[in-house]
Amino acid sequence: MSLVPGAVERLAAEFGRLPGIGPKTAQRLSFHCLRAPRENIARLSAALIEMRDLVRPCTRCFFIAEGELCAVCSNPRRDPNLLCVVEDALDVLAIERSGEFTGLYHVLEGAISPIDGVGPEQLRIAELVERVRANDVREVIIATDPDVEGEATAFYLGERLAPLEITVTRLAHGLPAGADLEYADELTVARAFSGRRAL
């Protein structure tokens, strides 16, 4: 028989599903919630639900947005002729921190990974091609991760975009091999932008 009531265990199990949270931390978090004032907990659960209901992918770039368009796409000062392609929304934040990029983004929502059954059709690649074709895009910078999947995806995008006769560049790898854009520091990301190469 378990020592703690089922409700505590169920909450700990939910916390345990979150990334980077082991069983001990999950248990500590649930005990914390147990002792916290009820209104704090109400705020927390309301915030969780609100975020899930309000936040959706931007209809243009698939970064996160509260309305139709994300903050980047609705900023008139961004250069619409320059697109940076990334694997996920967190990569956008990493690049924004470097302050080096003034164009718009396109979030693929993953990378090609046959092991996981992820092919080009499961990613926002058709949308990218359509976006480049329909708008006056001058350059596409591919900033997928430098791991095997990210590189293979970059290669594939290069092939798909080649007929469109625009400049396609790959973010230079000042990034250590296998590193994730999300974890790179600002300076490294900034350098990678200035050193991008043609694909």
Added chain:
Amino acid sequence: MTEAACRVDRLRLFAFRNYAAETIELGPGLNVIAGRNAQGKTNLLEAVATAALTRSPRAATAADVISWGQAAAHIEAAIHRPAAPVTIDLRLHRSDGSERVGRSISLDGRPRPARSVLGLCPVVLFWPEDLLVVKGAPEARRRLCDVVLAQLEPRTAAEMVRFRRVLEQRNALLRRVRAGEASAAPLAGFTEELVRAGGWVRAARARLVAALQPLAAEGLDVLSDGSERLGLAYAVDGESGETAATDPEAASEALAQTLRRRAGDELARGATLAGPHRDDVVITLDGRPARAAASQGQQRSIVLAWKLAEVRHVAAATGTTPVLLLDDVLSELDGERRRRLLDELGAGRGTQALLTTSAAGGLDLERHGEVRHMSVEAGRVSVTGETPAALAGAAGA
């Protein structure tokens, strides 16, 4: 040897295989580890190898080394190095519920990536399975190369990991294409990656085999009474007899060409048909394939000659004599051969060696400098004797 030696001074094990919690102080010369079967002799050598290589060279999965019923294994190895001493700390922990094992490594208490450990304390392994390598599957011969390269060339260690990953992805894609579940369009990108990493690994192995060849031939002359000339050659795609380029770019280009030629076969078979995962080291005696012709004794001599070459090559390449881990290998040799091998290895004379034996009387090893005798019983180690340099000349113990 003029290189400075590297050695393991102290080993602390927690929940590693059948070691619950044990501290082992090792001598700077020969360490003879005796004990009945299944007491933990091999496990002890495995622990040293795991700390030095960041993964066990013999476990099928990382979880195997964690004591049954325990959540985490921990190895702490205090390394004496010419540059500065360092303590390697390696923990392997089961993520709950799954068989996945997380690994964390620190050096002198600071968390570091695995690659910063490789080569810190080079080791050369003499495993009993190695004695079967001459007639065994190519995979075993490739692994012999990879264990050396991982310690000598950090870039190659990284490319090997990358190669394994891209091979897995590319094979998955080929299988799906064959089954009609996916389009072949993304294949070119994975081929590009495969060729880059694969060419690097091939060239590195080809350079290694070329460097080992003269050393091993020399070693065989010393170790065996025969007069056969030992040949080693890295052959791409097994039987084809083609030798690999030692330059990564040339090797990548050659691999790319082969893959272009075999594109149709690959789609039909649903697998990657060329690359370092299909290569071999061809071993010859007087030009004849040893795989077909070598006797039992010759096979053993060849492997020992290879190991001798490995020790010399690692020493020359790193400027550090490696720690030798000889598991049960010496007991198979007669006294004279055993002495010759240890002499050639410099074992006990500036080179630390850990030797295991299940022979009741231990090993007869006088004349080999400092010898520390230990015995292992059910995961507990005790020092049973010490032969100081004394027996080599000066005062008695």
